[in-house]
Amino acid sequence: MKFTLPLLLMAALPNAEQSAPGTLLAVPDQQISGILNTAAAASAPVALIVGGMGDLDRDGNRGPHIGASTYRFLAEALVRKGVSVARFDKRRLLDPRPGDHCASQTCPFSMLVDDAEREINLVRAKTGAQCLWLIGHSEGGLVSLLVATRRKDVCGLILLASPGRPMLALLREQIKKSWLDTPSKAFVDSLLTRNAKGQLVDVGTAPPAIRTAFSHARQRYLIEESHSDPRTLLAGIQRPVMILQGKQDLQVFSSDAVALHKANRASTLVILPNIGHQLRSVKADDRLENIAASLDRAKDIPDEIPRIISSYILKNPRIKHTQIQ
Numbered sequence: 001m002k003f004t005l006p007l008l009l010m011a012a013l014p015n016a017e018q019s020a021p022g023t024l025l026a027v028p029d030q031q032i033s034g035i036l037n038t039a040a041a042a043s044a045p046v047a048l049i050v051g052g053m054g055d056l057d058r059d060g061n062r063g064p065h066i067g068a069s070t071y072r073f074l075a076e077a078l079v080r081k082g083v084s085v086a087r088f089d090k091r092r093l094l095d096p097r098p099g100d101h102c103a104s105q106t107c108p109f110s111m112l113v114d115d116a117e118r119e120i121n122l123v124r125a126k127t128g129a130q131c132l133w134l135i136g137h138s139e140g141g142l143v144s145l146l147v148a149t150r151r152k153d154v155c156g157l158i159l160l161a162s163p164g165r166p167m168l169a170l171l172r173e174q175i176k177k178s179w180l181d182t183p184s185k186a187f188v189d190s191l192l193t194r195n196a197k198g199q200l201v202d203v204g205t206a207p208p209a210i211r212t213a214f215s216h217a218r219q220r221y222l223i224e225e226s227h228s229d230p231r232t233l234l235a236g237i238q239r240p241v242m243i244l245q246g247k248q249d250l251q252v253f254s255s256d257a258v259a260l261h262k263a264n265r266a267s268t269l270v271i272l273p274n275i276g277h278q279l280r281s282v283k284a285d286d287r288l289e290n291i292a293a294s295l296d297r298a299k300d301i302p303d304e305i306p307r308i309i310s311s312y313i314l315k316n317p318r319i320k321h322t323q324i325q
Contacts (some may be wrong), residue, residue: 025086025126027118031101034058034088034119036126037079045155045313046129049075049087050116050147052138052161055095058087060137060278061297068278069297070137077306083133083313086123091115093221109225113146124153131155133313136162138252138277142225145233156240156316158309161249161277164256164263166226168196174251184210195223231263240316241267244308246275248282250290270308279305 022035035058038044049071054062061067075085093111096102102111120132131153136144141162148154163170175188184207191201191214200219203211234241241264245257254271261269276282279301280293293299 023126025088025119025122027088027115027122030091030115030118032088032091032115032118034086036084036086036123037075038084038127039079039082041082044082044084045133046084046086046123046127047078047133047135047158047313048116048119048123049085050134050136050140050144051087051090052140055090055092057089066295067297068280068294068299070278070280070301073301074135074279074306074309077301077303078310081306081310081314083310084127085135086119086132088115088119109221112143113150116143116147117151120147120151120153133158135160135309138162139167139225142167142228142230142233145230145237146228148237148239149233154239156313157237157242158312159241159243159260160279161245161252162243162256162260163230163252164259165231166229167222168192168226170252170256171222173253177250188214191219195219196226198223231259234260234263234267237264238266240312242270242309242312243267244270244272244305246277246279247271247273248275248284248290249277250287251277268312272304275302275305 022037025034025036026032051060051071056062056067058071059067059069060071061069071087075087078085091102091107091111092100093102093107093109096107101107116134123129123132133155134144134147135158136142137160141159144157144159148157172189172192175185175192178185180188187206188210191203194201200216201214203214206214243257243260245252245254247254257269257271261267274281274284276290276293278294280296280299281302282290282293
């Protein structure tokens with residue numbers, strides 16, 4: 001389960017905050033903090049990285065041993081290429097600690113969208129930017145799309161390894177391609193079918209990993225999240241959009257990127273042949289290396305990825321529309 005369903009299983013692991021040089025940021029009264037790394041030019045465009053599923057810190061890690069510091073590497077590379085970047089520790093929605101906002105109440109998926117909006121407000125106030133680019137990774141791509149439909153101060157979108165269908169449908173394909181045993185696959189497939197109908201499933205008799213990944217709280221989260229189809233959202237976006245996907249991604253697939261592009265033909269589609277979900281170079285069809293790369297904090301992101309992203313941002317006008325407020 002942990003190999004091909006990290007969107008849920010690894011989301012259940014504890015988080016340890018990391019830090020990097022830059023301007024520290026904090027959203028008042030919201031237990032959300034982050035960092036802004038600024039490019040040399042005062043007029044540099046500003047981007048916000050919107051992280052994937054789970055209680056990720058600003059570097060893209062979950063706990064002291066889970067994660068490859070993907071967002072830190074990406075931010076630092078983009079800054080060197082002329083793009084200022086903000087990134088935040090995600091709110092602990094599903095595994096809150098005592099004293100956390102979500103420890104005393106149920107926090108829905110929609111709170112991630114609200115948090116991204118709070119972060120945009122803070123970064124704009126800090127930088128004076130009229131609009132921000134949103135760089136959404138994995139589930140963060142869906143959050144970015146939802147934010148872009150609600151706000152006019154989004155310059156454009158960079159969708160990295162972002163789902164091209166509702167989350168429950170994506171998880172179903174992950175299950176089919178996973179190393180789960182046949183009974184576990186059947187159990188989860190049935191669970192997802194019922195979730196798609198809005199029904200909760202008792203997982204008390206399931207293996208421990210499945211009980212963790214599909215608790216009632218997580219099922220509610222997935223059901224709510226799956227009400228949003230990223231293809232429908234993207235079809236209505238009239239701002240610059242780049243879709244960047246690694247062909248060796250074990251969590252989100254090239255077919256998702258193609259589906260997103262078909263939903264908005266004005267978007268730019270880039271599929272890189274030997275890139276995994278954490279934006280690292282991996283050998284084709286080497287699953288073990290792919291998994292190892294997702295945990296390797298000593299392995300940098302290939303330069304072509306920040307080069308492609310920064311070139312796209314810098315070549316597009318910072319304001320593509322006149323309704324900025």
